[in-house]
Every structure is written in structure tokens, then in C-alpha cells.
Amino acid sequence: MKINPDRFLRDLHKLREFGASGIGKGVIRPAYSEADIAARRWLAGRMADAGLQVHFDPVGNLFGLVEGPSILLGSHVDSQPEGGWLDGALGVIAGLEVARAAKEAGGPPVSVVSFQDEEGRFGVTTGSGVWSGQIDLHAADALTDDTGVTFREARGQMADLAGGVIDPDQFTGYIELHIEQGPSLDGSNDQIGVVSDIVGIRDMRITFSGRQNHAGTTPMHLRADAFQALSLFNARINDRFADVVTPHTVWTIGHVALSPNAASIVPGRAAFSMQWRDGDQDRLNRMEQIIRCTASEVAGLTGASVQFGALHGLEPQTMEPTLREALEAGAEAVSPGRWRILPSGALHDATNVARLMPVAMLFVPSIDGISHAFDEDTRESDLVAGLKVLAHAVTRM
Amino acid sequence: MKINPDRFLRDLHKLREFGASGIGKGVIRPAYSEADIAARRWLAGRMADAGLQVHFDPVGNLFGLVEGPSILLGSHVDSQPEGGWLDGALGVIAGLEVARAAKEAGGPPVSVVSFQDEEGRFGVTTGSGVWSGQIDLHAADALTDDTGVTFREARGQMADLAGGVIDPDQFTGYIELHIEQGPSLDGSNDQIGVVSDIVGIRDMRITFSGRQNHAGTTPMHLRADAFQALSLFNARINDRFADVVTPHTVWTIGHVALSPNAASIVPGRAAFSMQWRDGDQDRLNRMEQIIRCTASEVAGLTGASVQFGALHGLEPQTMEPTLREALEAGAEAVSPGRWRILPSGALHDATNVARLMPVAMLFVPSIDGISHAFDEDTRESDLVAGLKVLAHAVTRM
Numbered sequence: 001m002k003i004n005p006d007r008f009l010r011d012l013h014k015l016r017e018f019g020a021s022g023i024g025k026g027v028i029r030p031a032y033s034e035a036d037i038a039a040r041r042w043l044a045g046r047m048a049d050a051g052l053q054v055h056f057d058p059v060g061n062l063f064g065l066v067e068g069p070s071i072l073l074g075s076h077v078d079s080q081p082e083g084g085w086l087d088g089a090l091g092v093i094a095g096l097e098v099a100r101a102a103k104e105a106g107g108p109p110v111s112v113v114s115f116q117d118e119e120g121r122f123g124v125t126t127g128s129g130v131w132s133g134q135i136d137l138h139a140a141d142a143l144t145d146d147t148g149v150t151f152r153e154a155r156g157q158m159a160d161l162a163g164g165v166i167d168p169d170q171f172t173g174y175i176e177l178h179i180e181q182g183p184s185l186d187g188s189n190d191q192i193g194v195v196s197d198i199v200g201i202r203d204m205r206i207t208f209s210g211r212q213n214h215a216g217t218t219p220m221h222l223r224a225d226a227f228q229a230l231s232l233f234n235a236r237i238n239d240r241f242a243d244v245v246t247p248h249t250v251w252t253i254g255h256v257a258l259s260p261n262a263a264s265i266v267p268g269r270a271a272f273s274m275q276w277r278d279g280d281q282d283r284l285n286r287m288e289q290i291i292r293c294t295a296s297e298v299a300g301l302t303g304a305s306v307q308f309g310a311l312h313g314l315e316p317q318t319m320e321p322t323l324r325e326a327l328e329a330g331a332e333a334v335s336p337g338r339w340r341i342l343p344s345g346a347l348h349d350a351t352n353v354a355r356l357m358p359v360a361m362l363f364v365p366s367i368d369g370i371s372h373a374f375d376e377d378t379r380e381s382d383l384v385a386g387l388k389v390l391a392h393a394v395t396r397m
Numbered sequence: 398m399k400i401n402p403d404r405f406l407r408d409l410h411k412l413r414e415f416g417a418s419g420i421g422k423g424v425i426r427p428a429y430s431e432a433d434i435a436a437r438r439w440l441a442g443r444m445a446d447a448g449l450q451v452h453f454d455p456v457g458n459l460f461g462l463v464e465g466p467s468i469l470l471g472s473h474v475d476s477q478p479e480g481g482w483l484d485g486a487l488g489v490i491a492g493l494e495v496a497r498a499a500k501e502a503g504g505p506p507v508s509v510v511s512f513q514d515e516e517g518r519f520g521v522t523t524g525s526g527v528w529s530g531q532i533d534l535h536a537a538d539a540l541t542d543d544t545g546v547t548f549r550e551a552r553g554q555m556a557d558l559a560g561g562v563i564d565p566d567q568f569t570g571y572i573e574l575h576i577e578q579g580p581s582l583d584g585s586n587d588q589i590g591v592v593s594d595i596v597g598i599r600d601m602r603i604t605f606s607g608r609q610n611h612a613g614t615t616p617m618h619l620r621a622d623a624f625q626a627l628s629l630f631n632a633r634i635n636d637r638f639a640d641v642v643t644p645h646t647v648w649t650i651g652h653v654a655l656s657p658n659a660a661s662i663v664p665g666r667a668a669f670s671m672q673w674r675d676g677d678q679d680r681l682n683r684m685e686q687i688i689r690c691t692a693s694e695v696a697g698l699t700g701a702s703v704q705f706g707a708l709h710g711l712e713p714q715t716m717e718p719t720l721r722e723a724l725e726a727g728a729e730a731v732s733p734g735r736w737r738i739l740p741s742g743a744l745h746d747a748t749n750v751a752r753l754m755p756v757a758m759l760f761v762p763s764i765d766g767i768s769h770a771f772d773e774d775t776r777e778s779d780l781v782a783g784l785k786v787l788a789h790a791v792t793r794m
Contacts, residue, residue, distance in 0.1 A: 181613075181614045183616075212479075212770045213768070214768040214769045215647065215651055215672055215769075216578070216598070216742045217741075217743045218766065219580075219647065219742075220644075220646075225649075227631075227651070227653065232632075234624075234628040235628060250616065252612040252622075252662075252663055254660045254662050254663065255658050255659055258652065258653050260478050260769075261652050261653065262477060263651045263672050264516070264744075265769045266649055275660050277612075344614075345616075346613040346614050347613065369615070372611060372662075
């Protein structure tokens, strides 16, 4: 198989014209937007040009298929509301180039996929979630985006393209090339990362309810200040997690909504997001226990009450050893001494696809670790290195 | 002079229809909102009905005037974003009733005022602040609310009503009746509080700027999380204030705005309100030093930077002895043995007006000390007692 790096880079740059932000190489191509659907139509054309059989499934996942059993390569072409040009696009176009080169060489058999709504305009990794049975289609249809549009309405925008569900049994495995989206490879000057596992994620909304009161006339000792509860909770979980976490564990309070959120009023309510990620399911569960115990304890101390929202999450996924070895061999061939094994802190379609077949992932560096932003970028030499490792692994299998 | 309690209560209940929250007697009537301007138009009509000369000044302070020298009574009709029905409304409608009754009785001469933006949508007690020269109109015009609207734009909503500035020399003094907004009178079962002094206040917006990043791929030790900076700052000032404060000192972080405020993104920015109050100017200054030092120290520790907004504030104000004696005599006549002297922990327009003329204040109880909330309330017998003390004091002078 002879891959063509120029053709690969041309397609990758062409794709960023769909929803180009006009700021750097950034794109605005959320799932089911005009730009996203136009990108998928163009991509379907490129698949057809390569001799692949084009198929859209009921939610807009786009497949480029070969006959008989094949390895599946891909990712997604939808972007964050303000996204970078590489994110999921890299894995899709690299998959297309490898499938195309394999077709030209008469084998091995390679199919390609671009999943829909990986970025979670509705829910989390929605397109691969539905395909893998992680989410029931009926339940997904009821999901809404921030403006109240339902998933069912959104996928209706592509109804003219939609065919039936693709049988996953035709695929022998799934490999996803992706940018790292973190600072690790860029910091160590490595060119390739072979993923050991994708961390699991837990997400819960927590609300402290105290007593809203006048900030001038309510003595400190008579207050039940919901912000003070949040601040104390944060300090205590930081302390207590220290006994449980590894250097790879992360946790974040990223969303806070005080009520009524006014300078002269003691906050009566503090609703916030608590998210934590780790590669070990048991550790995720122990962190959940600390969160629940600490929040209840802090509520007692501050005169507030606490409500826990639904716990959302995905389990950690270990990459399949045979596929991973193929990627390691490819990495050593293409970038000798400049690759390493690392976990994925970000969620990917591969997490869902692992329910259906063996999966593996590889990373190329993100310059300064920047992603989900217009200035997301990777050196073209690194992009091509990733493509070569992917081709190498596919050939080896 | 013969006051009419029924007419007073009818007007007070009518006023809460403007911006009624639909929850209890609560109101949503922030300064310059449609509800606030409609309430002011209605109030102007009631003043005119009472034979008072109606005048709006350039910022929307509404006066009901008599000819020649007079005593000025009043407060404000704007509310907090989620406010109670009595707060400033009580002082305005009680002032209206006393002025109306005085007019009917042929004297003494009483004028009324409803100041604008006492609740500080822009800055602090903005309307009376501008009138008293505490804030220059030009400087006030540049103030913005939480959504970026300027004071200049907001007062433009009332430009069709605006006349010139009212000369304060026509007023011999100012008395403001208000609910206590704290638990003190309600706790001791007193009906009237005569205010000794109003505590001083300091208000400052502080912003920690860290680095916005992916909440899955950014290791904890590489983060500059602006929410973590805020939480650590809060914990440290709570510790350090303990060496400086008295049981009457209060401080509050009531408004927090994270950016981008999303569960999966490490917060890049945390902007928040820091407010503190005390009767002693020196203590207020020492607290400011602790705030500035701690915020700078925490910025250094968390890899964030800190910006301090303008320091707004008002100095502590002692009430004028002659007016206060008139209120004490009124309290003893109306509620013998059921009144007492106490400081005001809340800020009031009276603080600003004290720059122009002698001022005094009286309080009626707040049930359970609740204020700035939909369930703020006071027994009608206590409201009427406050009205009677006000009328008594005015008659005595």
C-alpha cells in the first residue's frame, strides 16, 4: 500500500473550508449545521471517488465501505461551537487516505466512518453512542441542545440522505487517529502517542441550598451562605482526593450558578458541575463517595441542604492488545524513539465503538496542548507521521 | 394632621403589582426595568393627586414637592432582581401618605422622594449618590450592570420624563422609614427601631484570570483554574478577617461569573463581587488591605493573575440628633416600651442624603429577618406603627 501524504493534506485543508471561522484555521461546524451537512456531502463524494460504497445511517453517521470483512478507521467531522480544524477531521481524512491507498493496492480491506455529533451538541458522543447501543435511538431523539432543538429535529435535516443501520459484525476492529488535545506529547517532543486506555468520566450537578438574605443586616453567624458551602466543599474534596488520585486523575468544577447572584445578597443557592475522570472504575467510584460524603458534611456545617443531580458517565476503556501492538510497531517504524504510550484524558467515539469490536487509538501532538479553540494546530510532519503509523498498522494486520 | 392607614396600605399593595413575581408578595423591579418605570409613572400620578408638584431629575429620582422649605421623606421603589414588596417601597408610600395628610391638614410642609437604583444595579445607591454629589454624573454614566448595559443607556429609558436637578437647599431634613431587613427587632419583639448610625460599605469587583483548558486532557498540576483561585481566596480571607472583625462586621461574595462556565472546560476567568461592611472606617480599610494582599498572593499560588475593579463605598454615617429625638418621642408615643435604638447594617439612601442635610431613619421589624427575597414581610400593624411615628415626628418639628 502506498499512501499519498499530499493528497491527504489537500483533503484535510479542503475540509476546513466547510464552516471556516475566518480566524486562523478554526472552524464552526457543529453537528447537523449547514456546514456539517455540506462537509458530509463532500466527504461522501470523496469516498465514492475512492471506490468506497457510501452509506449514511439514520442519525447521519457516514460510512465508506468495502465488501466483506474490513478494518474500520475514522472519527468525526462535526466540531465544537468554536472548534479547531483537526479535532475529529484528522482521523476521518487519514482513514479515507488509508482506505483509498489500500483500494489502489488491492488490499487490505479498509472501511471509513465519520460519526455524527461527537462533540455533544446533544448528550455525549451521540452518533457513535446510538450505533453502539450506548444510547437508545428513541431516548436520543428526546435530547435537546442549548436552544431547545431536539435530536430528532436535528437529524431530520439529513433525512434525505439516511439509510438503514450498518451491521457492525463486518468490521474486525476500529482504529481512531486523533490529536492529543493536551500538552503531554508536545511537552516531551514525541511525535506519536499510542493510547493505553480512555479514561472514564463522571459528571454530576450538585446544588447547595442555603438561605438567601441581605448582605448587610444578616450577621455572619446567622447565615446559610450557599457560596460558602461550595467553597468549603471544594477545599475539602481537594484535600481528600489527595489520598485517592494518581497524577492522571483530573476533576473540575467548571460551571457555577449562584442565585440570585447579586453583590448585596447572601447567596441562597449554588448549583455547580462536578466532573471527574480516571482510567480506573474503582477510583471513579471512590471519588464519587468522597464527593457525596463531603457535600453532605459541608451542608451540615453551613446550615445548607444538598441535592445531587443524576450521575452521567462512561466507563474507562482499555485498548485492545493486538491492535495496540500493531500501532506500537508502526510508531517504532515511523518515529523511532519519538513515541510513547499514554492514556486519553478526553472522551472519543472509540469508547462507544469498544462495545462492538476491538478498538485502539493513536495520538499526534497538539501544539501547546490547545484544542477546542480556533488556534488548535499540529505540525504537518506530525500529521503525516500519524497517517503513516495508521497505514503501517493496517498493513501489518 | 390625620393620616389614613387604609389609604396607605392600599397604595402599598397597589405598588407591588408592578413587577409582581407571582411568588408570595415578591417583586422583580430592578432600576430602569419596565416595571420600575411603570411604578414611577403610577407614583407620579399619586403624588399629583395629592397636590404635590411632580418632578423627575436627570437620573430618574422622582420628587413630589411642596412650595417653600419642607421636610423630605422617602426611600426608593426599585427592587433587587428578586426582591420583597416592602424594602424601599414602604418609606416612599409612608412619605406619600404623610405628605398627603399634611397637605389636607394645611401643614406642615412635607415633600416626598423615590430615589433611583438604590439597589445598585449600577454601583451603589446610584440615584441618591448622584444627587448628593457622592458620584459625579459623568462617572456614573460609565458604570455598567452585569450584562454590560451602561447607566447612561439605562437612564435613557426615562429620558422623556427627565427634568433638571432639584435644589436640596429647600429641604430642612430627610427622614427615611425602612424595614429593618435583619432579625434584631423581630427577635426582641420590638415594633420600632430608631437608627443611631448607618454602617459604611465597600464594594469591589475582583477578577482572577487563569488559563481556559480542556477538563479531560489538562493535568491538575498544569492548570491555572480561575475557580480554584476564587475558592482559595475565599478560604484565606475568612481566616484572616477573624483577627480584625467584630460580631457586627459582615462580608459577602454574592456574585460569581465563571468563563466559559462549562462543565468540561477548566475555568479561564472568575469575576466576582467582594463586599464588606462595618461601622468603623479604619476597620473597613484594614479589611481592604487583607483582600488585596490575599488576592495577589492567591494569584501567585494558582498561576492566575488578578485585576481589582474600582472600589465603591460609602462612609459610616451618624444620624442627626434633633431629628432622631423627634423619632424617639414619636416611638414612645406610638409604641411605648416597644422600641429601641440600633445601628443599620444595611446601606440606605440616607447615607448619601446626609451630605446635603440632617438625616434620620426609623425601622419596623422584618419577620424572621428576611429581606431581598420574595418572602420578605412585616405585620400590617407594624407598618402602620412606623407610619404613625413618622407622622408624629414630622408634626413635632
